[in-house]
Every structure is written in structure tokens, then in C-alpha cells.
Amino acid sequence: MATATTLGYDDLPALLRRLAGDEKHDWSALSTLDVLWVLFARVLGEEDRFFLSKGHGPMAFYAVAAAKGHIPLGALDGFGSFGSMLGYHPDATLVPVAGVGSGSLGHGLPIAVGSALAGRRVFCLVGDGELDEGSNWEAVQYAGRVGLDRLRAVVVDNRSSTYHWPGGIAARFELEGWTSATVDGRDHDALEAALTAASDTAHVVVAEVAR
Amino acid sequence: MTMRERFYDLARQALERDERVAVVTAEIGTDAIGPHARHFNVGIREQLMIGVAAGLALEGYRPVAHSYTPFLVERPYEQVKLDLGHQGLGAVLVSTGASYDAARAGRTHQAPEDVAALAALPGWTIHVPGHPDEVERLFARALATDDRVYIRLTEEENVARVDGDGVVVLRRGSADAPFVLAVGPTLSETLKATADLDATVAYTATVRPLDGDTLRAEAGGDVVLVEPYLAGTSTAEVAAALFDRPTRICSLGVPLAEFRRYGAPAEHRAAHGLDAAGIRSSIERFLATRRRGG
Numbered sequence: 001m002a003t004a005t006t007l008g009y010d011d012l013p014a015l016l017r018r019l020a021g022d023e024k025h026d027w028s029a030l031s032t033l034d035v036l037w038v039l040f041a042r043v044l045g046e047e048d049r050f051f052l053s054k055g056h057g058p059m060a061f062y063a064v065a066a067a068k069g070h071i072p073l074g075a076l077d078g079f080g081s082f083g084s085m086l087g088y089h090p091d092a093t094l095v096p097v098a099g100v101g102s103g104s105l106g107h108g109l110p111i112a113v114g115s116a117l118a119g120r121r122v123f124c125l126v127g128d129g130e131l132d133e134g135s136n137w138e139a140v141q142y143a144g145r146v147g148l149d150r151l152r153a154v155v156v157d158n159r160s161s162t163y164h165w166p167g168g169i170a171a172r173f174e175l176e177g178w179t180s181a182t183v184d185g186r187d188h189d190a191l192e193a194a195l196t197a198a199s200d201t202a203h204v205v206v207a208e209v210a211r
Numbered sequence: 212m213t214m215r216e217r218f219y220d221l222a223r224q225a226l227e228r229d230e231r232v233a234v235v236t237a238e239i240g241t242d243a244i245g246p247h248a249r250h251f252n253v254g255i256r257e258q259l260m261i262g263v264a265a266g267l268a269l270e271g272y273r274p275v276a277h278s279y280t281p282f283l284v285e286r287p288y289e290q291v292k293l294d295l296g297h298q299g300l301g302a303v304l305v306s307t308g309a310s311y312d313a314a315r316a317g318r319t320h321q322a323p324e325d326v327a328a329l330a331a332l333p334g335w336t337i338h339v340p341g342h343p344d345e346v347e348r349l350f351a352r353a354l355a356t357d358d359r360v361y362i363r364l365t366e367e368e369n370v371a372r373v374d375g376d377g378v379v380v381l382r383r384g385s386a387d388a389p390f391v392l393a394v395g396p397t398l399s400e401t402l403k404a405t406a407d408l409d410a411t412v413a414y415t416a417t418v419r420p421l422d423g424d425t426l427r428a429e430a431g432g433d434v435v436l437v438e439p440y441l442a443g444t445s446t447a448e449v450a451a452a453l454f455d456r457p458t459r460i461c462s463l464g465v466p467l468a469e470f471r472r473y474g475a476p477a478e479h480r481a482a483h484g485l486d487a488a489g490i491r492s493s494i495e496r497f498l499a500t501r502r503r504g505g
Contacts, residue, residue, distance in 0.1 A: 093299045107289075110261075115266035135259070142256060
């Protein structure tokens with residue numbers, strides 16, 4: 001997963017500017033920026049797999065992936081164009097580092113369960129709005145009940161779910177047998193600690209980000 | 212032994228013999244296949260079943276997912292489309308409970324749309340075996356690839372298996388005789404229906420891809436297509452294969468309608484015109500129409 005680091009966190013704004021277009025979900029892209037940076041710069045190992053389940057607003061993902069050498073910097077300029085490998089929702093056959101082709105919500109976590117059952121350590125990024133989709137909960141329930149300790153979910157919580165999650169997102173995962181950590185989604189050290197915390201079951205990090 | 216029982220034995224054997232094989236179930240068939248380190252029962256969670264199959268495929272396994280037809284094909288249809296197809300991953304989906312097998316259970320347990328629905332997605336190989344021995348051959352072949360393969364199991368079965376791949380001609384009529392293609396478990400009734408008819412009768416257990424080469428070599432003029440699921444599911448495939456000659460196609464199968472009846476599968480088969488009498492009657496009407504048309 002890791003490749004030679006080519007650019008740093010401070011270079012991301014310039015990369016995001018290169019992606020500028022009429023992408024309407026720009027706030028969403030930014031909500032995931034720090035989580036993605038910490039994952040790619042500090043957490044993911046050679047043997048790990050990453051799944052971008054929340055494919056909406058993928059600019060932050062493309063910027064981080066480009067900064068870390070997973071996609072060519074030049075690809076950022078054609079974002080969304082006919083010949084581009086980068087669309088408004090990623091296609092994992094074109095951009096393998098995305099893990100899954102997403103855009104339709106609620107698909108990444110179930111696939112991540114399969115990957116983890118095969119023995120892989122997997123990190124799956126989902127959004128709090130995405131959790132509205134029931135398919136996520138099939139995965140959450142099963143992974144928790146069987147204690148799937150190779151599975152790590154990161155929920156970027158920017159309060160975008162219309163009906164919210166009374167009682168909190170973490171509590172719902174914990175009820176299903178997960179361990180959890182809820183952290184400031186902009187705090188790199190806190191994110192790293194939470195993402196790499198020891199757990200003997202499936203583990204969720206809820207990264208809170210102001211909308 | 213039914214197709215379903217044969218499949219459970221085959222799945223168990225595959226788990227034992229081939230370390231690439233993984234089986235994913237959602238309560239249905241779980242106990243019959245039995246416990247194994249690579250058999251994952253995800254509970255009554257069919258979307259997860261397909262997602263898990265995709266994740267296993269991503270890690271190099273050859274996943275086999277199994278459930279009752281509507282819960283395997285229709286409930287997780289977007290997972291089938293995206294988690295497998297869009298990701299470029301393969302799996303073997305094996306259904307049980309075809310078309311009106313669950314006549315007494317009602318519409319919720321019936322999915323005669325299964326083949327048409329999967330055929331609307333790119334890259335699926337679709338097998339419709341008519342005998343348990345054919346299940347064994349087709350399942351073994353599916354495991355040997357990384358393709359997306361659907362195997363439709365049913366409680367109806369032909370009196371004997373048919374060997375050979377693609378479209379197999381079983382008997383030939385005169386030059387102008389209709390070409391009757393029986394798909395999977397419709398063969399025995401089709402043979403009864405055409406026993407004293409001047410017709411070429413052929414069989415296929417594979418409808419995607421449909422064997423166009425054999426159709427082109429053997430068929431033209433009047434074609435009768437007998438499918439055990441939604442009528443017309445393969446009509447366009449037949450038409451495409453015979454595009455260069457005048458052809459009329461009579462498509463028999465389960466009608467596109469909400470059929471609010473319970474009862475026995477045989478009663479449904481007869482009501483849909485898929486028993487020997489119904490097939491014979493449809494063929495006679497079809498041929499008579501030709502004669503009227505001059």
C-alpha cells in the first residue's frame with residue numbers, strides 16, 4: 001500500500017485546486033481530508049487494504065492518493081473529463097487505491113468484511129450519512145458478533161445524516177460488539193492513536209468534523 | 212437426489228478439495244453444507260452475503276454464494292451489479308427454488324425473473340441445468356474460472372441428463388420442420404410434446420452465452436424457445452444468432468404477470484402452458500399461424 005512519499009500535507013491545498021471543477025460536494029471532500037492523510041501517511045502498511053466506501057466528494061481522496069504517489073499528479077487536472085481516470089465517484093478498476101468503486105452508498109463495509117474474513121487487515125472509510133443505508137448494518141452486526149478484529153471502520157461524522165444518530169454512532173457499533181474511539185477528525189495524533197489502537201474485535205473510529 | 216442435495220454435497224467436497232473455494236450462505240443451505248473454515252454463514256443478510264463474496268474474491272478466493280432464488284438474485288441485485296460486476300470480480304451464485312418450485316409458498320419465494328435480471332448485467336455466464344448430473348459438470352467448470360457464473364437449480368428435472376456443451380441437437384426433423392429449443396428442466400415435457408411432430412429438438416443448459424454457432428448451423432424459419440422462467444428471456448439472443456435469415460420465434464415460458472395462486476408446481480407448470488399439453492398446443496397454434504400467413 002505504501003509508496004515513496006512525494007508530497008506532504010501542506011501540499012494538499014494546491015492539489016485540491018488542481019482538481020477544481022463543478023464538483024458540488026466540495027465540503028464533503030474536505031471533511032475526509034485529515035482522516036485520509038493520517039491513514040495514508042501514518043497508518044496503512046504494505047499488506048493492508050483501504051476501502052473508500054464514501055465515494056461522494058472524492059477530491060480529498062484523490063489529492064491524498066496523488067500526494068502519496070498512488071495516482072499520477074497529472075491525472076488531477078482532468079478530473080471528471082471523458083478521458084480521465086478520476087471521476088466524481090471513483091472506479092476501483094481505474095484507481096485501485098480506492099479499494100472499491102463507490103458512489104452508491106453502503107457497499108464498502110460489506111466487501112471489507114469479506115476481505116477481512118480472508119485474513120486481510122482492512123480500513124474502510126464511511127460517512128455518517130452513508131450509515132443511513134441498511135446494508136452497512138448487516139456488515140456491522142456480523143463483524144461485531146464474530147469478532148472480526150482485522151476490520152477497522154472510520155466514520156467521518158460531519159452530521160450530514162438528516163435524522164441523525166440519537167445516542168451516538170459509536171454506541172451503535174459497540175452494541176454490536178465493536179470497540180470504538182471517538183476523536184476530533186482534524187487531530188492527526190488522535191486519529192493515528194485511535195486507528196492503531198489494539199482491539200480484539202472489529203474497531204470503529206468516529207472522526208468528528210464540523211460541517 | 213435432487214439438484215439441491217447434489218449441490219450441497221458438491222459444495223462440501225469443493226471446500227475440502229480446493230483451498231481457493233469459499234462458500235457464503237445466509238442461513239439457507241448452511242447446515243446441509245456443514246461447517247468449514249471457509250464456509251461463512253452471515254445470517255439472514257443477503258446484501259452482506261454478496262459483499263462478503265466480493266471481498267473474498269478480491270483476496271483471491273473463489274466464492275460460492277447460495278440462497279433461495281429471490282434472496283440471491285433480487286434482494287441484493289445492486290450488490291451483484293456493483294460489488295461483483297463493477298469491481299471486476301467473479302463469483303459463483305447458485306440458487307435453489309426456481310420459478311414456481313415454491314408454488315405453495317407464494318410470490319415472495321418465486322423469482323422467474325432471475326435469468327432475465329442477471330442477463331441484463333454484463334459478463335454473466337448463466338447455466339440452467341436440467342438434471343443433477345449436469346449440476347456437477349457445470350459447477351466444476353464454474354469453480355475452475357474466475358468468471359461471474361449463475362447456476363439455477365430447480366426441483367423439476369428431466370428424466371435423463373444431456374451430455375455436451377452449448378446447444379445439443381437431440382433429434383432432427385425434415386428441412387422445413389420447426390426448431391424446438393428446450394432450456395434446462397423443460398426438456399422432458401418438450402420431448403413429450405413433440406414426440407409425434409416433425410421437428411428438430413435441441414437442448415441447452417447454458418443460456419448466456421447462448422450457443423449461436425449451433426443455432427446458425429441448425430435453425431431458421433420457425434423456432435420454438437421453451438424456457439422454464441420468464442417467457443422471452445432469451446428471444447433476443449436467438450434472434451441475434453439468426454439475424455441473417457427469415458425467422459419466426461415462438462417464446463414459451465412463465466408469463467409476465469402476478470400469478471396469485473398457490474398449489475403444486477405441476478399446477479403452475481400447466482397454468483403457464485409449460486407441461487407437454489401446453490407446449491404442444493402452443494406449437495400447433497404457432498405453426499397454424501404460419502400456414503394462414505401463407
